[in-house]
Amino acid sequence: MASAAVESFVTKQLDLLELERDAEVEERRSWQENISLKELQSRGVCLLKLQVSSQCTGLYGRLLVTFEPRRCGSAAALPSNSFTSGDIVGLYDAASEGGQLATGILTRITQKSATVAFDESHDFQLSLDREHSYRLLKLANDVTYKRLKKALVALKKYHSGPASLLIEVLFGASAPSPASEINPVAFYNASLDASQKEAVSFALSQKELAIIHGPPGTGKTTTVVEIILQAVKQGLKVLCCAPSNVAVDNLVERLARCKQRILRLGHPSRILESIQQHSLDAILARSDNAQIVADIRKDIDQVFAKNKKTQDKREKSNFRNEIKLLRKELKVREEAATLESLTSARVVLATNTGASSDGPLKLLPEGYFDVVVVDECAQALEASCWIPLLQARKCILAGDHRQLPPTTVSHKAAQAGLSRSLMERLAEALGASVLRTLTVQYRMHQAIMRWASEAMYQGQLTAHPSVAGHLLRDLPGVAATEETGVPLLLVDTAGCGLFELEEEDDQSRGNPGEVRLVSLHIQALVDAGVQARDIAVITPYNLQVDLLRQSLAHKHPELEIRSVDGFQGREKEAVVLSFVRSNRKGEVGFLAEDRRINVAITRARRHVAVVCDSRTVNNHEFLKKLVEYFTEHGEVRTAFEYLDDIVPENYSHEGSQGHSQATSKPQGPAASAKDAPGGRRQEAAREAGAAARRDQKKPGGKPLLSKAQCQPSLNGGSLEGAESRDSVDRFRAMIVEFVASEKTQLEFPASLNSHDRLRVHQIAEEHGLRHDSAGEGKKRFITVSKRAPAPPAPAAAAGSQAVLRPEPPCPVQTQHPPREPGEGQADLKVPPPERTQRERAGQERPAKKEQQAAGSGPQKLPEKKKKKVKGHMVIDLPSEEDFDALVSAAVRADNTCGLPACTASVATLGQLCQLCGRRYCFRHHLPEVHGCGERARAHARQRISREGVLYAGSGTKDRSLDPAKRAQLQRRLDKKLGELSGQRASRKKEKGT
Numbered sequence: 001m002a003s004a005a006v007e008s009f010v011t012k013q014l015d016l017l018e019l020e021r022d023a024e025v026e027e028r029r030s031w032q033e034n035i036s037l038k039e040l041q042s043r044g045v046c047l048l049k050l051q052v053s054s055q056c057t058g059l060y061g062r063l064l065v066t067f068e069p070r071r072c073g074s075a076a077a078l079p080s081n082s083f084t085s086g087d088i089v090g091l092y093d094a095a096s097e098g099g100q101l102a103t104g105i106l107t108r109i110t111q112k113s114a115t116v117a118f119d120e121s122h123d124f125q126l127s128l129d130r131e132h133s134y135r136l137l138k139l140a141n142d143v144t145y146k147r148l149k150k151a152l153v154a155l156k157k158y159h160s161g162p163a164s165l166l167i168e169v170l171f172g173a174s175a176p177s178p179a180s181e182i183n184p185v186a187f188y189n190a191s192l193d194a195s196q197k198e199a200v201s202f203a204l205s206q207k208e209l210a211i212i213h214g215p216p217g218t219g220k221t222t223t224v225v226e227i228i229l230q231a232v233k234q235g236l237k238v239l240c241c242a243p244s245n246v247a248v249d250n251l252v253e254r255l256a257r258c259k260q261r262i263l264r265l266g267h268p269s270r271i272l273e274s275i276q277q278h279s280l281d282a283i284l285a286r287s288d289n290a291q292i293v294a295d296i297r298k299d300i301d302q303v304f305a306k307n308k309k310t311q312d313k314r315e316k317s318n319f320r321n322e323i324k325l326l327r328k329e330l331k332v333r334e335e336a337a338t339l340e341s342l343t344s345a346r347v348v349l350a351t352n353t354g355a356s357s358d359g360p361l362k363l364l365p366e367g368y369f370d371v372v373v374v375d376e377c378a379q380a381l382e383a384s385c386w387i388p389l390l391q392a393r394k395c396i397l398a399g400d401h402r403q404l405p406p407t408t409v410s411h412k413a414a415q416a417g418l419s420r421s422l423m424e425r426l427a428e429a430l431g432a433s434v435l436r437t438l439t440v441q442y443r444m445h446q447a448i449m450r451w452a453s454e455a456m457y458q459g460q461l462t463a464h465p466s467v468a469g470h471l472l473r474d475l476p477g478v479a480a481t482e483e484t485g486v487p488l489l490l491v492d493t494a495g496c497g498l499f500e501l502e503e504e505d506d507q508s509r510g511n512p513g514e515v516r517l518v519s520l521h522i523q524a525l526v527d528a529g530v531q532a533r534d535i536a537v538i539t540p541y542n543l544q545v546d547l548l549r550q551s552l553a554h555k556h557p558e559l560e561i562r563s564v565d566g567f568q569g570r571e572k573e574a575v576v577l578s579f580v581r582s583n584r585k586g587e588v589g590f591l592a593e594d595r596r597i598n599v600a601i602t603r604a605r606r607h608v609a610v611v612c613d614s615r616t617v618n619n620h621e622f623l624k625k626l627v628e629y630f631t632e633h634g635e636v637r638t639a640f641e642y643l644d645d646i647v648p649e650n651y652s653h654e655g656s657q658g659h660s661q662a663t664s665k666p667q668g669p670a671a672s673a674k675d676a677p678g679g680r681r682q683e684a685a686r687e688a689g690a691a692a693r694r695d696q697k698k699p700g701g702k703p704l705l706s707k708a709q710c711q712p713s714l715n716g717g718s719l720e721g722a723e724s725r726d727s728v729d730r731f732r733a734m735i736v737e738f739v740a741s742e743k744t745q746l747e748f749p750a751s752l753n754s755h756d757r758l759r760v761h762q763i764a765e766e767h768g769l770r771h772d773s774a775g776e777g778k779k780r781f782i783t784v785s786k787r788a789p790a791p792p793a794p795a796a797a798a799g800s801q802a803v804l805r806p807e808p809p810c811p812v813q814t815q816h817p818p819r820e821p822g823e824g825q826a827d828l829k830v831p832p833p834e835r836t837q838r839e840r841a842g843q844e845r846p847a848k849k850e851q852q853a854a855g856s857g858p859q860k861l862p863e864k865k866k867k868k869v870k871g872h873m874v875i876d877l878p879s880e881e882d883f884d885a886l887v888s889a890a891v892r893a894d895n896t897c898g899l900p901a902c903t904a905s906v907a908t909l910g911q912l913c914q915l916c917g918r919r920y921c922f923r924h925h926l927p928e929v930h931g932c933g934e935r936a937r938a939h940a941r942q943r944i945s946r947e948g949v950l951y952a953g954s955g956t957k958d959r960s961l962d963p964a965k966r967a968q969l970q971r972r973l974d975k976k977l978g979e980l981s982g983q984r985a986s987r988k989k990e991k992g993t
Contacts, residue, residue, distance in 0.1 A: 005171040010156040013383050016410075016418040017148055023410035024140045036967035037135070044082035045138045047114060049094060052128045057297045057304075064107065066115045070133060076112065083109050086245075088141045089116055094133035096978075103139065147356045151387040154357075162367035162393040169208045170389075170426065176434055179205040188229050188258065189222065193464075196223045199436040203227045203396050204234075211427060211435040212398040215457050216602035217443025217571070224375055224398045225254045232260060232346045236370035240349045241388045243380035243406070245271065247569065248349050251375060252278055255347060263345035265354050265361070280341060280360060287337045296330045339363045352384040355391070371396065374422075376569070381406045382422040397423050402456045403599050404568050440464050443571055443605050445471065445487040451629045455622070456598050472574055472607045478529040483521070488634025489609040490627065491517055493582060496639040496646045497943075498613070500582050501543070508543035509589065513639070513646075514578045514611045515547045520642050521576055521609055522552060522559065532556040536572040538600050540564050540591060544580050564600045575604035579612035586619035594622045601626075645942055728759055735763050735784065750781040757782055897921040899930050915939065 040046035050067040057063065069076040083089070087106045092099075104116040114136060128134075158167060168174040182205050187197065196219055203210040204227065212227075214220025228251075231238050242248045248264070249272045255262050256275060264271060264278045271279050284290060300323055307319035338360050342348060348361075352374070355361055372392040374385055378399035389395055401424040408414040427435055439460050441449055446463040453461035472484035483489070498513025518537055526532055535556075537548055540563065548561045560572065577600050581588050590596065601608055610630060617623040630636065640646055738746040748760055757773065760782050764771035770785045895907040898918030911925035912918075915932040923929075927936035 005173065006158075006167065007156055009171065010152045012417070013152055014149060016413045016416055017145060017152075017383060019413040019416075020408055020410045020418060021140070021145050023413070027409060028138075028140050034964045034968070036963050036970075039963055039967075040137070041079055041081075044079075047078060047081060047083070047136045050114070050134045050136065051132065052130045052134070053113065055128070057300050063118045064115055065104075065118065065128065066108075066113050067134065067136065068113045078109075078111060078114065081109075083114065083136075083138060085109060086141075088139045088143065090137045090139050091116065091118075092135045092137065094135045101134075105143075106136075144353055147353045147358070147387060148381070148383040150356070150358075151390070152383055154390060155386050158390060161390075163390050166208050166389065166393055166395060170422075172429060176209055176430070177207040180207060181205070185230060187226060189226050192222070192226065193219075193440045195437070195439045196226070199223050199438060200226050200230060202436045204230055206394070206396075206434070208394055209426070209430075209434050210396045211423060211430075212396065213427065213435055213437040214398060214400055215402065215438065215441065215461055216400070216452065216598075217441035217449070218438035218461070219440075219442055220398055220400070220438060221250060221254060221375070223438060224373060224396075225251065225258070227396060228255065228347060228373060229258060229260070231371050237368060238347045238371050238373060239355060239369040239388055239391060240347055240373045240375065241352045241355050242375040243352050243384060244376065245351060247376045248351055249275055252349055255349075260347055261345050262347045262349060263341055265348065265350035265359065280338065283341045284334065284337050287340065289333050289337045293330065293333050293337070296326055296333065300326050300330070335363060350388075352380055352387050355388040361391070367391075367393075370394065373398070375399065377423040378403060378421045379406055379568070380421060381408075381418065382420070382425070385422045397426070399423050401427055403595050404565060404593075405595065407565065442467055444602060445469065445604075445606055447487040447633050448601065448604055448608055450633070451626065452598060452602050454629075455625065456594070467605070470606050472525070472528070472530055474606070475530065475534070475573065481524070481528045482635075483524045484528045484530065484607070486635045487607055488630050489521075489607070490614075490630040490634060490636045491521065491609065491611045491639060491642070492636060493517070493611065493613045493639040494615040496613075496643075498582055498639060498646070500580055509541045509580045510543040510547045511578065511580045511582060512547060513582075513643075514580060515544070515551050517611050517639055517642055518548060518576050518578050519551050519555075521611075522556065525574060525607075526556065530574060531558070533558040533560075534573040535559055535576065536567060536570070536574070536603060537561045537576045537578070538564055538567050538603060539578040539580060540589075540596060540600070541580050544578055548578070564596050567603055568599050571603050571605055573605045574607040574609075575600075576609045577601070577611065579610065579617060582613035582616050586616055588617055588620045588623060591617065591623060592620050597622065597626065727756065728763075731756070731760050732763050735760075735767055735769070738784065739767055739769070739786075744786055746784045748782040748784070750775065750779050752782070760784070894919075897924055899924045 035043075037046060037048055041048050047067070047069075049070045051070050052065060053068040054066045055063065069078055083106055085106055085108060089104055089106050090100045091102045091104060093101060102118050104118040106114060107117045108115040116136070155167070158164070165174070165177075169176050179202070182201065185197075185201055185204065187200070192200070199212050200223060203212060212220060212223055214223065228238055228240060240248075240251055242251065245266065248266075252262060252264050252275045253272075256278060262278050263280060263283065264275060265280055276282055284293070303319050303322050303326065307316055307323070310316060310319070342360065342364055348369075350359075350361075369392040372388045372395045374380065374388065374395065375398050377385060377397040378401040385397075399421075401421060405414075405419040405424070406421055408419050410418070413419075437457075437460060439462060441461050442464045443449075444452075444463065444467065446468040449461055449463050453459050471487060472478055473480040478484055493513060496513065498511060498517075501510040501512065522532075522535060522537070525535060537552065537559065538561075539545055539548065542563060545561060545563055552559055552561060560567075579591060581591055601610075610626075612627070614627050618627060734746070748757070752760070757780070761771050761773075764784045768787060770787050772783045772785075773780060774783065775781055895905055896902075897904045897906055897910070898913070898916070898920045902921060902924055904921040904923070906919045906921055910919040910921060913920060913925065913927065913930065913932060915927060915935040916930075918930075920930055927933050
């Protein structure tokens with residue numbers, strides 16, 4: 001049964017690996033064919049204009065060539081790139097479009113140079129000129145795929161050996177053996193918690209398989225190190241692997257502190273400097289044969305130099321033979337020293353592919369190792385895990401299959417099962433019989449941890465007392481501010497028009513609006529004393545990473561900005577997340593990957609801030625629960641509190657206030673900082689948001705509403721996401737009664753929550769009353785008072801106040817007293833002078849007609865008294881008997897073109913200006929005609945800069961040739977010129993002969 005299951009598994013995995021390989025090769029091929037060299041360099045996958053700075057012989061006689069940028073100035077540096085040690089690179093001649101000169105492995109990359117190792121077969125073919133220019137291009141990694149396929153074939157053919165029983169267990173042919181009895185364990189680390197101790201004892205007692213499930217911050221690496229130390233104490237030989245060099249180096253650092261004899265396989269350039277003394281190269285350099293090996297390498301370099309100088313064929317042949325003999329001797333000496341180093345080490349560490357049998361481990365006999373430990377197993381392709389697993393009878397897998405799966409290029413292969421890790425498969429198939437979960441986490445504030453525990457780990461996690469309540473303000477030198485005093489913060493961009501950008505080439509996304517919000521929050525943290533090196537900015541999209549780096553890297557060089565995938569396994573005191581996605585379709589892309597969000601949130605220790613559009617992300621159930629959790633247990637702010645120049649997106653509202661809200665349109669005038677009313681509204685929103693935030697300190701407090709949600713209903717209608725209609729009506733009745741009474745001041749109790757206070761502020765503003773907030777936290781209360789002494793008005797009169805031309809209200813009505821004269825701010829409730837004059841004239845005309853029809857003499861309507869209250873012009877309504885006439889005049893004025901000099905009717909045909917909120921006839925509806933031209937230009941500039949799209953009439957069409965097409969034509973032209981040059985050269989030779 002096991003053989004059939006293994007054969008089926010291997011066949012499927014080989015097919016999926018072929019799909020993955022083809023996808024990667026196709027990606028690289030499309031780069032070379034369709035993208036210009038400069039564009040490839042800007043993407044970080046190509047290095048142009050390089051020259052050779054040095055050549056030498058490295059490990060196993062390989063030729064090491066170091067390239068540097070051509071010196072155009074005093075200090076040349078390589079451009080920003082994505083090259084890393086171990087990458088396969090192609091070497092090309094920069095002066096021609098020909099094929100590769102050679103293929104090599106990048107062994108070292110710094111800011112000023114790149115070192116490439118070439119195989120022996122290239123030594124005599126490569127003729128590298130130090131004055132010549134070259135380029136390096138990242139290629140698909142053939143070595144990794146060859147090793148994966150080799151391991152799968154070996155698994156299929158594996159019939160007898162130390163791993164036979166392990167293979168049967170891992171493929172379900174037989175059940176795990178009963179656990180063996182072990183003596184009580186004397187732990188090296190006395191501070192292990194109960195779940196960690198249980199995991200160590202369980203792993204030591206299992207005969208074939210043990211899985212250590214370590215959720216974020218639970219000390220998984222600490223537990224793995226303890227297991228390794230206990231295995232070494234029992235006299236077992238341990239092979240420890242992980243999918244990445246960083247994970248392996250982390251284990252090496254921990255084991256080195258315990259004074260264990262360890263050996264790290266891999267090239268030194270791929271290893272952290274702090275642990276290079278444990279690398280194979282460093283140990284070989286300290287061995288007895290080190291001087292002999294060094295002399296042989298020196299001799300090879302000297303003979304190689306002589307071979308370059310001579311032109312005699314016989315001498316060249318002699319030099320080649322001499323080099324072959326020297327390399328043979330060098331190989332024998334190095335293998336002997338390597339074997340000695342391997343056998344003397346108690347723990348050998350390498351990446352999964354670095355443990356291949358075609359590396360140094362081929363020198364060891366079969367079954368040499370007793371235990372194989374695979375750390376971060378959930379991030380590794382299962383095929384890569386079988387490279388080390390075939391070398392021992394027992395394996396211990398550690399990781400978290402609730403975090404990101406293995407990285408793949410082919411979406412088709414991933415969907416078919418390539419991204420399903422060995423740990424995930426076994427955890428689901430065998431369950432608790434082979435698995436132990438660590439439950440105490442030592443990283444996150446309990447509010448951050450509780451979400452991950454409930455969403456991903458069935459509520460099993462608990463926060464250690466040392467971290468349960470720690471906040472940013474507890475760090476040395478950090479001040480207590482609103483930002484440093486909360487563990488959870490949600491900055492909601494819903495309704496703000498901060499839409500995402502889309503990059504067509506690789507479907508990556510960016511959001512400049514969220515970049516601005518992240519920058520402001522980072523600055524607030526830094527101003528409070530938080531060190532930039534303790535903050536990380538994480539986002540799922542590479543384009544957003546680039547935008548964030550452009551905005552923040554020069555201000556905060558120590559700030560770490562990475563993608564979610566690139567930050568797995570890391571942690572910071574504060575993490576700021578930019579979710580990017582904001583669109584009208586509600587598409588969330590691969591934000592829908594629950595494990596990616598889990599990784600992003602759990603990187604933070606004391607503070608996590610999420611910047612997102614709740615209307616977009618709420619279309620996904622998992623993300624919706626995240627937003628709800630932040631709403632209930634954290635602090636919520638709207639983007640309007642941060643940015644002055646936001647242009648709200650279009651909405652249609654229920655319970656509309658006249659025709660101005662009956663159709664979709666932006667809310668209110670353009671919110672430009674230069675626009676006085678707009679500036680007043682934004683300032684009111686920020687003041688209201690700050691007041692409500694102060695009221696929102698208690699857990700479970702409701703969040704601030706977005707601009708679209710905070711529209712007050714003048715008739716007491718229902719409000720989306722707010723309190724019930726009854727509470728609004730109750731507040732309105734209290735204020736109406738106050739207006740009708742002789743009282744000058746009305747005080748609301750401190751028991752109101754922040755949203756109740758918000759409604760009180762709005763209703764008081766509707767009735768022209770003064771409203772003040774005082775106190776802090778739970779003691780905050782509101783006092784409403786009349787603006788000036790006035791005779792008591794009946795309750796009905798208070799409810800009959802009206803604004804002649806209702807405007808869409810601002811998101812949050814002013815929560816503070818009106819400004820004093822001289823502050824340069826216009827009152828939003830005062831109609832423009834020309835509109836006031838026209839409306840007054842409209843009221844007088846029907847009155848005169850009625851008087852003439854009755855045959856009576858001319859009579860005057862009661863004049864409206866104007867009075868100044870604290871610098872604001874307030875228009876008193878006429879007495880109750882003239883209210884019908886006023887309504888009639890207001891309707892007539894509303895149906896007339898907004899231009900003072902025009903009397904055309906707009907009752908049937910008219911155009912609403914989104915900038916000033918007035919209706920105009922078709923002759924005057926253009927902003928440039930009726931006086932809103934400057935506002936329209938500012939609005940267009942803001943929208944273009946925010947959305948990155950040129951709309952009709954906003955610019956000239958870009959007629960430049962597409963860069964890919966230009967590069968293709970250039971290559972065809974160069975090829976044609978090359979052919980013509982070759983023809984001319986051949987003709988010259990023919991003539992010469």
